[in-house]
Amino acid sequence: MTAADRPFTTEALSQLTTDPGPWLSCDDCFRLADRYVEVLLSGTPDPADELAAMPTHLSGCSACAEEAATLLLLAGGDGVDPAGALRRLTGG
Amino acid sequence: MTEVSRDRTAARPAGSPEPGEDWIAELTSDGPRRDDALRRLHALLLRGARFQVSRMSGLRAMVGAAQVEDIITLAADEAMVAVLGKLASFEGRSRFTTWAYKFAVLQAAVELRRQAWSHREVPLDAVPQLAERQPSPDQYAEGAELAHAVRDALDRVLTPHQRRIALALIVDEVPIDVLAERLGTNRNALYKTLHDARVRLRAHLALQGYLTPSPGETR
Numbered sequence: 001m002t003a004a005d006r007p008f009t010t011e012a013l014s015q016l017t018t019d020p021g022p023w024l025s026c027d028d029c030f031r032l033a034d035r036y037v038e039v040l041l042s043g044t045p046d047p048a049d050e051l052a053a054m055p056t057h058l059s060g061c062s063a064c065a066e067e068a069a070t071l072l073l074l075a076g077g078d079g080v081d082p083a084g085a086l087r088r089l090t091g092g
Numbered sequence: 093m094t095e096v097s098r099d100r101t102a103a104r105p106a107g108s109p110e111p112g113e114d115w116i117a118e119l120t121s122d123g124p125r126r127d128d129a130l131r132r133l134h135a136l137l138l139r140g141a142r143f144q145v146s147r148m149s150g151l152r153a154m155v156g157a158a159q160v161e162d163i164i165t166l167a168a169d170e171a172m173v174a175v176l177g178k179l180a181s182f183e184g185r186s187r188f189t190t191w192a193y194k195f196a197v198l199q200a201a202v203e204l205r206r207q208a209w210s211h212r213e214v215p216l217d218a219v220p221q222l223a224e225r226q227p228s229p230d231q232y233a234e235g236a237e238l239a240h241a242v243r244d245a246l247d248r249v250l251t252p253h254q255r256r257i258a259l260a261l262i263v264d265e266v267p268i269d270v271l272a273e274r275l276g277t278n279r280n281a282l283y284k285t286l287h288d289a290r291v292r293l294r295a296h297l298a299l300q301g302y303l304t305p306s307p308g309e310t311r
Contacts (some may be wrong), residue, residue, distance in 0.1 A: 016242055017293055017297065019294065023287060034187075034191045037190065060283075060286070060290070063201065063267060063279065066147070070197050071193055071197055074143055
C-alpha cells in the first residue's frame with residue numbers, strides 16, 4: 001500500500017507540520033534520556049539547560065518518545081502516573 | 093500493581109539490598125562480588141526489555157509468543173554487552189539503574205519493530221503521490237484548507253527524498269528503525285531528513301499565512 005492509498009489523517013497533518021524545534025539527533029536524545037526522565041521525576045529544572053531540546057524532539061520522533069516514556073515509568077516505578085508520563089516528556 | 097512493580101517484586105527477594113551507588117565498583121571488581129553484580133544487572137535489563145515489549149501491544153501481537161521471549165532475551169543480552177562496554181562513560185548524572193535501563197529499552201523496541209515488520213512490504217520504489225480526498229464535514233470545520241495547503245506544500249517545497257521519508261514515517265507509519273534498515277541508513281539520518289522537511293513545510297505554510305511560526309522559529 002502506498003501513501004496514495006492511505007487516508008491523510010488529522011494526526012498525520014499535525015505530525016507533518018509540528019514545530020521540530022532546535023536540532024537534536026536521536027543519538028543525543030538517547031544520551032540525555034536517563035538524565036531527562038530523572039529531572040522530570042524530581043521536578044527540578046536542569047540548571048545547564050542542556051535538556052531544552054528534548055521536549056520538541058520527543059514530540060517529533062515517535063520512536064524516541066515511545067522509549068523515553070518507558071524509561072520514565074521504569075525510573076519512577078509506582079510513583080508515576082502512567083497517563084501523564086508522555087505529556088510531561090513532550091513538554092505538555 | 094503495575095507490571096513494573098510486579099517485575100521488581102519478582103526479581104528482588106524481600107530483604108535483598110537495593111542496587112546502590114556502588115554498581116560501578118561491583119561491576120569492575122573480581123570474583124563473587126562481580127558475579128553477583130552481573131546477575132543483578134542482567135535481571136534488571138531483562139525487566140527493562142520485558143516492560144518495553146509489554147507496552148508495544150500492537151507490534152507484539154504481530155509476532156508469536158516464543159518470538160517475543162526471544163526478543164526480550166536478545167535485547168537484554170545485547171544491552172548487557174553495551175552497558176559493560178560503556179561503563180567508563182557513565183558520568184553519574186542519573187541513577188545507574190536508569191542509565192542501564194535505557195539500553196535494554198532501546199534494544200527491545202528496535203528488535204520488536206524489526207521483527208514485526210520483517211514480512212511487511214515498505215513501498216519505497218517510487219515517490220508516492222498524495223491522493224486528493226474529499227474532506228469530511230469535521231475536516232472542513234477543522235481546517236480542510238490547511239490540509240490542502242499541506243498537500244500542495246509536500247509537492248512544491250520538499251525534495252523527493254524528503255517527501256518519501258516524511259510520507260513513509262508519518263502517513264504509512266513505518267517505524268523509523270525499519271525504514272532505516274530497508275534504506276541502509278540509521279535513525280539519526282532519517283530523523284534529520286524529517287526535521288528538515290518540517291522546517292521547509294512550516295516556512296512555506298507560514299509565508300502562505302496558514303500557520304504562525306513558534307517563538308524563535310525562523311521563517
